[in-house]
Amino acid sequence: MREAKTSATTGKAIVRMRGLSKSFGDNVAFHPHDLDIQEGEFLALLGPSGCGKTTLLKMIGGFLAPTTGTIEISGEDVTRYGPEKRRTNLVFQGYGLFPHMTVRQNVAYGLKLAQTPKKQMDEKTDRMLSLVHLDGYENRMPQALSGGQAQRVALARALVMEPTVLLMDECLSALDLQLRKEMQDELRTIHAALGGTYVFVTHDQNEAMSLATRIAVMKDGNIVQQGSAKDIYENPASRFVAGFVGEANMIKGRRAGGQIHAPDLQCAVTSDGVDCDITIVIRPDVIEFANPELQYDFAMLGTVQSKTYFGSHLSYDVDLDHGRTIKLTQTLSPADSTPEVGQQLRIGWNADRCKILEAE
Amino acid sequence: MLSPLVLVVFFSFGSNQNATFPVGALTLDWYRVLFKNPEFWVGLKNSLVITVSVGVLSTVIGTCAAMGITKLKSTKANTVISALSLPIMMPPLVLALALVSIYSGLGIRMGVHTVIMSHLVFTQPFVIVIVNAQLANFNFASVDSARDLGASPMRSFFDIVLPNIRPTIIGAALIAMAISLDDFIITFFTIGNGMTLPTLIWGMMRTSLDPSINALGTLVLFATIGFSAIALRITKYQS
Ligand SMILES: Nc1ncnc2c1ncn2[C@@H]1O[C@H](COP(=O)(O)OP(=O)(O)O)[C@@H](O)[C@H]1O
Ligand SMILES: [Mg+2]
Numbered sequence: 001m002r003e004a005k006t007s008a009t010t011g012k013a014i015v016r017m018r019g020l021s022k023s024f025g026d027n028v029a030f031h032p033h034d035l036d037i038q039e040g041e042f043l044a045l046l047g048p049s050g051c052g053k054t055t056l057l058k059m060i061g062g063f064l065a066p067t068t069g070t071i072e073i074s075g076e077d078v079t080r081y082g083p084e085k086r087r088t089n090l091v092f093q094g095y096g097l098f099p100h101m102t103v104r105q106n107v108a109y110g111l112k113l114a115q116t117p118k119k120q121m122d123e124k125t126d127r128m129l130s131l132v133h134l135d136g137y138e139n140r141m142p143q144a145l146s147g148g149q150a151q152r153v154a155l156a157r158a159l160v161m162e163p164t165v166l167l168m169d170e171c172l173s174a175l176d177l178q179l180r181k182e183m184q185d186e187l188r189t190i191h192a193a194l195g196g197t198y199v200f201v202t203h204d205q206n207e208a209m210s211l212a213t214r215i216a217v218m219k220d221g222n223i224v225q226q227g228s229a230k231d232i233y234e235n236p237a238s239r240f241v242a243g244f245v246g247e248a249n250m251i252k253g254r255r256a257g258g259q260i261h262a263p264d265l266q267c268a269v270t271s272d273g274v275d276c277d278i279t280i281v282i283r284p285d286v287i288e289f290a291n292p293e294l295q296y297d298f299a300m301l302g303t304v305q306s307k308t309y310f311g312s313h314l315s316y317d318v319d320l321d322h323g324r325t326i327k328l329t330q331t332l333s334p335a336d337s338t339p340e341v342g343q344q345l346r347i348g349w350n351a352d353r354c355k356i357l358e359a360e
Numbered sequence: 361m362l363s364p365l366v367l368v369v370f371f372s373f374g375s376n377q378n379a380t381f382p383v384g385a386l387t388l389d390w391y392r393v394l395f396k397n398p399e400f401w402v403g404l405k406n407s408l409v410i411t412v413s414v415g416v417l418s419t420v421i422g423t424c425a426a427m428g429i430t431k432l433k434s435t436k437a438n439t440v441i442s443a444l445s446l447p448i449m450m451p452p453l454v455l456a457l458a459l460v461s462i463y464s465g466l467g468i469r470m471g472v473h474t475v476i477m478s479h480l481v482f483t484q485p486f487v488i489v490i491v492n493a494q495l496a497n498f499n500f501a502s503v504d505s506a507r508d509l510g511a512s513p514m515r516s517f518f519d520i521v522l523p524n525i526r527p528t529i530i531g532a533a534l535i536a537m538a539i540s541l542d543d544f545i546i547t548f549f550t551i552g553n554g555m556t557l558p559t560l561i562w563g564m565m566r567t568s569l570d571p572s573i574n575a576l577g578t579l580v581l582f583a584t585i586g587f588s589a590i591a592l593r594i595t596k597y598q599s
Contacts, residue, residue: 063504083507090508096501100523109519110509154505161509 014039014197015060015165020069022055029055031221032068037165042191042198044208047218048244053201054093054169056218060199061090061167074164089158090167093174095150097142103153104129104138110161128160131190148179155187159194168200172207184210205245209233217241233283235355242281242355249287249326251280260356264324269297269351277359284315286353287328289345296348302326304343314338318347365581372574390575400576403560406472407541410556414479415537419529421480422487422536427521429488430495441492445485455482456549463550470552478550479543483536490535490595494528495521527594534591538584 013036021032030052037043045053058064060071062083070079078086089110098106107128111121129135132152142150151171158166172180188211191198202208208215209229216226217240225237229245236242239250253262255278260269262280271278282298290299302318305325314330316339328347330336339345372391375384394400425444429437447455459478463470498521506516522529544558551559557580564573 061508063507083504084510084512088508090504092501092505094499094501096499096503096505098502098506098520099499109506113510113515157505157509 012039013037014074016072017060018070018072020056020059020071021067022052022059022064023067028221030059033223035216035223037197037199038214039197040195042200042211042213044212044215045199045201045218046205046208046212046215046245047203049203051218052221053203053218055221057090057167057169057199057201060165061088062086063090087161087164088167089161089163090169091154091158091171093169093171095154095171097150097153097157099142102139102141103134103145106142106153107157107160110157114161124160128156131159131193132156132186147175148183151175151183155190159190163196165197165199168198170201170203173202173204180207187211209245215245217245219244236281236357239279239281239357242279242357247284247327249282249284251282251324253278253280255356264320264322265298265300267299271351271356273356273358279357279359281355281357282326282349283354284327284329285313285331287326287347287349289328289330289339290348294348297351298354299346299348301344301346304339304341304345307338307341318345368574368577368581371571372578374571390571393570394572394575397572399555399560399563400557403555403557406475406551406554407556407558409472410475410479410547411537411541413476414483414540415533417476418480418483418487418536419533422484422532423491423525423529425484426488426491426495427517429492430498430500437492441485441489444488447482448485452482452543452545456546459546460549470550471554472551474550474552475547475554475556478546479540482546483539486535486539487532490532491525491528494525498524531591531595534587534594538587538591541580541587542584 015035015037017033017035019032019034020030021028022030045056047053055064059066062078062081062085066079070077072078073086073088083090098109101109104125108121108125111124116124126135129138132155134149134152134156137145137149140149142153145153151174154171155168172183175183184207187198200208200211212229214226215229215232216223217232218224219240225232225241227235232241233246236245236248242248242250251262251264253260253265254276255261255271255273256275258270258272260271260278260280265280288296290296300320302320305317305319308315313332316328316330318326318328320326326347330338332338373386373388375387375389429440432440450458456478459474459481460470463474468474503516503520506520507513511519542558544562547556548559548562555563557576561573561576561580564576
């Protein structure tokens, strides 16, 4: 068997997974991993469709039995427990509201099963409904709710249980952009207000970056990188991560004798390290229109091919003299001059702002 | 097509001894004759026991089977449903013979209980198909949610699945009961010395043709129509 990948960290881990994996027949949906989830964190599992996010989430929630490995929650081994025995609650992709119950009955269902005294049950339900702004909708049936309202009911129904870990599976992805942004804000507010440990599955990097305190990037059943949004954006560990999280220009080249040679670069740059194929990853926001008075590690000539206005910033495509296109963004301040399409100019960036990946 | 049925009903209320036209004066005499016949009460009791047992059992077993089939992949599910439907595609006579040879082979004495078992064989496919069709539209994420909120598998079935498919299940039960109540061939072969209302009609037909047969026929007819009508109404309400 393969060695489990260890990405366990120290600190107060509320969920502790060791050697956890899941296969469906020959198809390995999640390769063996060690993974810890810290108390109070908002962890995003980010990756393209089919990379095993839901599989991992369902193992934590008790809906899928792992093929190998163990899961501990609050120090207790729950590997063999079904969902009803775990203090986790999952907000499903399709919400899974109970169609024959009112909003209030939906939210109170878990408390009722736990035989919470009536008075306490009503109080908790009311508090939760008003937290998600559903006061006045108590007696509606799920069919009579909008997508956003149904989403809130599903969230309230899980949160009212005060789960040790709240699990969410792409639960905002069915909403339109405007509503999704609002719900992201609300989720952040709720997390700040109530505390608790959240795990959030998404394929949307913006969503992950705006919500999570830690992001785990997944690909083909592996967690390929973990860290804060800033970490991952600035220091992607692979071409995949660089391309998936945020926009990136990637220039292929070779390092030999401490020098970088890349056909797309019009300059030679020094770089320490062994001789190998490399990829230079440059985020669009670190490239500047060259100021003639400044020195740049990387500098080259190009022609502005397109210019798009985004309110807070401009986005340019610049064609380098031998064909390659570089994306760059310029934050707007009134004093800036903005080059026009067709204009010839020099662009540049510094080595400490870009990332050099050795060949994978 | 319907005229023989209408005639049966007509004659059952007419005073003409020979059950021919003219019908004669309107009367309930034939029903009185029927109710005085002790065999009628035996047949009625057996028919009730069989119909109700078949209704309950085929619904419980059929619903469990349908729940199981829903968990299968669709190609597999179709194969299973086709296999389970074989008994209703066979000629009833062949099915009856097959059942009789099984019972005698196993040394099971025939009576009301064998009729119930036999009826289950061909009422169940209807229940399975009807319930399965309803479950196909059911969102099982709500069952997962119930489990997540602390419900056992059993509890989630009773709290979430059942309330949403209850009308369909009742409809399926009534259809199973209508089919069971109506059956003659299989009942005739598997009941041994006993009798039900349909086999009583057959017996009376061989001995006498007085209109109390028509009275009995009318009763069975209305019971069957009643079950089916309620079933249709209930299942229609849902969609
Ligand atoms: N019940 C299942 N049976 C067989 N394969 C499955 C099952 N569930 C998921 N898979 C496979 O596991 C992989 C990961 O799926 P999933 O965790 O749903 O991905 P994601 O949520 O990241 O889109 C996919 O290749 C998928 O086809
Ligand atoms: Mg998924």
